[in-house]
Amino acid sequence: MYSIFLYSLAKNDQQGYASPDDFNLLINQGATSFLDYLLGEFQSYAYGKPLSKVQFGMNEQVRQRLTPLIQKPVPLTIDSTGFAAYPSDYQQMDAMYTTSMSRIRFTPQHKLYSYLNSQIDPPETNPFYLIVDSGFQFYPITIGAALLSYVKTPPQIVWGNNPDPNGLPQYDEGTSVDPVFYDLDCLEIIARALSFAGLNLELPQVEQYAQSIIKGGQ
Amino acid sequence: METRYSFCERVLRAVYGDQPQDSSNITVNLVNKWLNEGVAIATKQSYKENIQIDGITYVNNSFYTTFKGITISQYEDFIFQIILPQIPLGIGRNEGVGTLQFVDSDGNVSDPAIPLSENQVGYAQQMRPIPNKTLYYSEGQFLYAISVLQLFNYTAKIRMISGGDSTNLNSILNVPDDYLVTCTDYCIKMLRQERAQPRVLMNSGEDNG
Secondary structure (H helix, E strand, C coil), X not given: CHHHHHHHHCCCCCCCCCCHHHHHHHHHHHHHHHHHHHHCCHHHCCCCCCCCCCCCXXXXXXXXXXXXXXXXXXXXXXXXXXXXXCCCCEEXXXXXXXXXXXXXXXXXXXXXXXXXXXXXXCCCCCCEEEEECCEEEEECCCCCEEEEEEEECCCCCECCEEECCCCXXXXXXXXXXXXXXXXXXXXXXXXXXXXHHHHHHCCHHHHHHHHHHHHHCC | CCEHHHHHHHHHHHHHCCCCCCCCCCCHHHHHHHHHHHXXXXXXXXXXXXXXXXXXXXXXXXXXXXXXXXXXXXXXXXEXXXXXXXXXXXXXXXXXXXXXXXXXXXXXXXXXXXXXXXXXXXXXXXXXXXXXXXXXXXXXXXXXXXXXXXXXXXXXXXXXXXXXXXXXXXXXXXXXXXXXXXXXXXXXXHHHHHHHCCCCCCCCCCCCC
16 A cells, blocks of 8 residues: 555655655545545535435445444443443444343433333333443443444554665564455545645645545546 | 234334334334224224124124233222223223133132123112122223122133233234234324424434434
């Protein structure tokens, strides 16, 4: 990815250069940006409808692209007040179950009263959760355990390197971390990273190329 | 035959056209509530059709359910109260439940008690007692048995029109298939109506808006 990135930026190293550190910074921003795109950017909502052009779980293909980041259901530790902190790499909810695979439904805060006092679906047998600042608030608070499936933060991509005798960085496999995204998606991430680099280097051609890939595809 | 849960699941799929989402508002328990009314409508439909087809008023045996082990408590002197699993349907002329019997701790079952209609309750006690028979009458959710025996030492066994045990989703839904379609139509109609209401998308916080 670094080679393609560098190739796109610098023709014979005359127009621009990005150091490995620049690359590591920008490519991770590119990955985050692509994740946001797959999860459903607010900016692309249709008028009057909270629906993006592309959004999480929209179809099997979009979901497939995210599968490297969809965590298998993990048990949550819920304290006696019904609170469970988000996992450290939590990005977005996928599904929540009880340990016996019954549903735990999401409810926004302003419906708490209705759900908590429901006689048709009492919380004791129909648990639900709220999303609060640092975790999940479960009702009934005595629920004890839950299973959470979620979208993880992508691990940091690193182009590890060591300087050769001439001081030029050489690839070091040992300290490198590959992207978890599928190969198909790497161009999407590179294009987003190039967009930042083009801005920084004031290279309109790079910026234009990046935008054409992001908006129109290859 | 199907269980209540299976029926509710079938209705949910028809209403949502899919498996309902985690945040879906129409739940199995909600369908189960509508189902009680659906069963009543199906029973009434059966009653009316029996008049039209056979010329006599009756409800088919398929709609009846037997409930056992119901506790009996003393309400007043010589009057004992039984709480029914549901308020008996008000179809045509009936005395609430089909039969009421008493079961002792050894499992011995009495002969059925004698039902009283609404106005018989008023004068029955002025009449000569029927030897060895217990009289009862129903009011809403309750049955009242008139007896000099300490009936709280027994449990009640009753047979009444009912869709089965509505509190147990795994119980069999006690409606014959030819009238189950009436329940299905009713439940789907009411729930589609709920689903078709315009919803405020702002501040809903739910993915299915």
